[in-house]
Amino acid sequence: MRITCPYCGERDIREFTYRGHALAIARPAPDAGEAAWDDYLHLRDNPAGATQDLWHHGPCGAWVIVDRDTVTHEVAGSKAVAEVKR
Amino acid sequence: MKRYSAFAVAREGLRHHAGWERAWKSPAPKPSYDVIIVGAGGHGLATAYYLGKNFGITNVAVIEKGWLGGGNTGRNTTIIRSNYLQDPSAAIYEKARSLYEDLSQDLNYNVMFSPRGVMMLAQTHHEIRGYQRTAHANALQGVETEFIGPERVKELCPIIETRGPRYPVLGALWQPRGGTARHDAVAWGYARACSDMGMDIIQKCEVTGVTQEGGQVTGVETTKGHIGCTKLGIVVAGHSGVLADMAGFRLPIESVALQALVSEPIKPCMDVVVMANTVHGYMSQSDKGEMVIGGGADGYNNYTQRGSFHHIEETVRALIETFPIISRLKMLRMWGGIVDMTGDRSPIISPTPLGNTFINCGWGTGGFKAIPGSGWATAEMIARGTPGPLAAEFGLNRFREGRFIDESVAAGVAH
Numbered sequence: 001m002r003i004t005c006p007y008c009g010e011r012d013i014r015e016f017t018y019r020g021h022a023l024a025i026a027r028p029a030p031d032a033g034e035a036a037w038d039d040y041l042h043l044r045d046n047p048a049g050a051t052q053d054l055w056h057h058g059p060c061g062a063w064v065i066v067d068r069d070t071v072t073h074e075v076a077g078s079k080a081v082a083e084v085k086r
Numbered sequence: 087m088k089r090y091s092a093f094a095v096a097r098e099g100l101r102h103h104a105g106w107e108r109a110w111k112s113p114a115p116k117p118s119y120d121v122i123i124v125g126a127g128g129h130g131l132a133t134a135y136y137l138g139k140n141f142g143i144t145n146v147a148v149i150e151k152g153w154l155g156g157g158n159t160g161r162n163t164t165i166i167r168s169n170y171l172q173d174p175s176a177a178i179y180e181k182a183r184s185l186y187e188d189l190s191q192d193l194n195y196n197v198m199f200s201p202r203g204v205m206m207l208a209q210t211h212h213e214i215r216g217y218q219r220t221a222h223a224n225a226l227q228g229v230e231t232e233f234i235g236p237e238r239v240k241e242l243c244p245i246i247e248t249r250g251p252r253y254p255v256l257g258a259l260w261q262p263r264g265g266t267a268r269h270d271a272v273a274w275g276y277a278r279a280c281s282d283m284g285m286d287i288i289q290k291c292e293v294t295g296v297t298q299e300g301g302q303v304t305g306v307e308t309t310k311g312h313i314g315c316t317k318l319g320i321v322v323a324g325h326s327g328v329l330a331d332m333a334g335f336r337l338p339i340e341s342v343a344l345q346a347l348v349s350e351p352i353k354p355c356m357d358v359v360v361m362a363n364t365v366h367g368y369m370s371q372s373d374k375g376e377m378v379i380g381g382g383a384d385g386y387n388n389y390t391q392r393g394s395f396h397h398i399e400e401t402v403r404a405l406i407e408t409f410p411i412i413s414r415l416k417m418l419r420m421w422g423g424i425v426d427m428t429g430d431r432s433p434i435i436s437p438t439p440l441g442n443t444f445i446n447c448g449w450g451t452g453g454f455k456a457i458p459g460s461g462w463a464t465a466e467m468i469a470r471g472t473p474g475p476l477a478a479e480f481g482l483n484r485f486r487e488g489r490f491i492d493e494s495v496a497a498g499v500a501h
Contacts, residue, residue, distance in 0.1 A: 001394075014396060018386035020340075034486070042338040042429060042485040046327035048389040070341075070388040 110281035118314030126150035131276035132461020155273030161423035167264035182459030195275030204264030324424025345393030351375030365404035393422035
């Protein structure tokens with residue numbers, strides 16, 4: 001699997017650290033309630049197929065959102081977290 | 087069912103082995119059952135078996151997408167141990183280990199349980215303290231383990247390099263009644279016993295939907311049509327999230343590929359199971375002589391039943407330091423299984439938001455050893471409608487309520 005870092009270009013997967021599903025950047029408000037936080041912290045869609053997750057690129061320190069297929073290892077695209085969430 | 091025995095072998099030997107019957111039947115599904123178990127792996131079949139044996143519920147179907155025991159039951163490294171830190175874990179894994187002791191007699195099927203002993207190497211000072219703590223906890227839980235020094239490690243397993251250089255062996259947590267069993271035979275033995283009790287094992291039948299009415303389950307849609315049920319048990323390991331989605335709820339589960347490999351067969355050189363958690367690899371020798379090697383899970387979620395090359399490299403590189411003897415061995419084959427990981431690395435045995443629907447999942451990287459205990463506890467839950475003492479702590483709500491059974495911290499690694 002090769003992942004494209006938005007700043008460094010396409011690199012080997014071993015340069016990246018997996019940081020879980022991309023829903024991590026959609027954090028609920030502090031007063032959103034117990035159910036919303038349970039949902040955010042624990043429950044997962046865990047799809048067999050297209051997913052979107054967070055990877056950390058070690059060499060440059062960028063956080064990257066990667067569109068990926070969990071069945072075929074195909075990487076469809078990537079973008080920097082910094083572009084999505086400021 | 088004709089019993090297997092020395093007499094049966096002699097009798098069949100005298101008549102050209104013409105009298106052996108099929109170990110289990112392959113019937114077409116009936117319109118409905120009292121209980122449907124989805125997933126004919128070890129856990130699903132054990133659940134069905136103890137439903138019949140302990141509770142007399144035999145109008146049961148076990149539905150399987152592929153073939154019997156073709157998922158993680160056939161893909162693990164067959165290690166059986168119960169040296170866990172937390173009380174609920176030690177209870178259910180020790181129940182499983184103790185059931186393995188006479189499982190062959192119980193099922194009249196040789197599962198080749200071999201209590202050859204399992205040692206978990208301490209290769210850092212942190213691990214020494216951790217394993218001493220576990221040994222004390224096990225003493226209180228009634229699980230027989232002891233912390234042993236490096237000389238005893240070398241005595242039990244002479245092929246270990248105990249002196250380092252990077253990771254010297256400083257001691258080990260030793261469970262003398264842990265060991266291995268023949269993984270396929272566990273699935274086959276349970277299947278044969280279930281079939282004998284009149285249960286239907288339906289292979290190559292994929293569940294495509296879960297039907298419900300008024301918040302209660304009514305059956306499952308499958309590739310062989312609709313099958314009705316009063317109670318539904320979901321026991322599908324890595325694909326639990328997919329089934330949960332059909333039933334309309336979400337799980338605290340992420341699926342990851344875990345891989346293992348075996349070497350070419352060599353003469354007997356180790357008669358214990360060794361786990362080295364610091365370097366992250368474990369090894370035993372199969373009865374055929376192959377070195378069976380397991381490593382860590384892929385570092386990212388996926389459903390590919392093959393694993394990744396660089397993980398093999400990491401596992402083997404680490405093990406060669408501890409077992410220099412394997413450096414010249416050829417690796418014969420590798421494979422991967424999809425394991426269902428929870429946040430606290432403990433399983434889920436629980437009722438679900440859908441009425442009369444129960445789930446058994448989240449065994450992660452250590453499900454094989456738990457099969458009999460897991461089936462026992464899940465059968466009790468399905469029969470009574472509420473979890474019994476073995477399953478009580480493993481509910482789905484424990485995440486929301488902050489009652490983790492935190493084996494990930496206790497073990498420091500996947501286990």
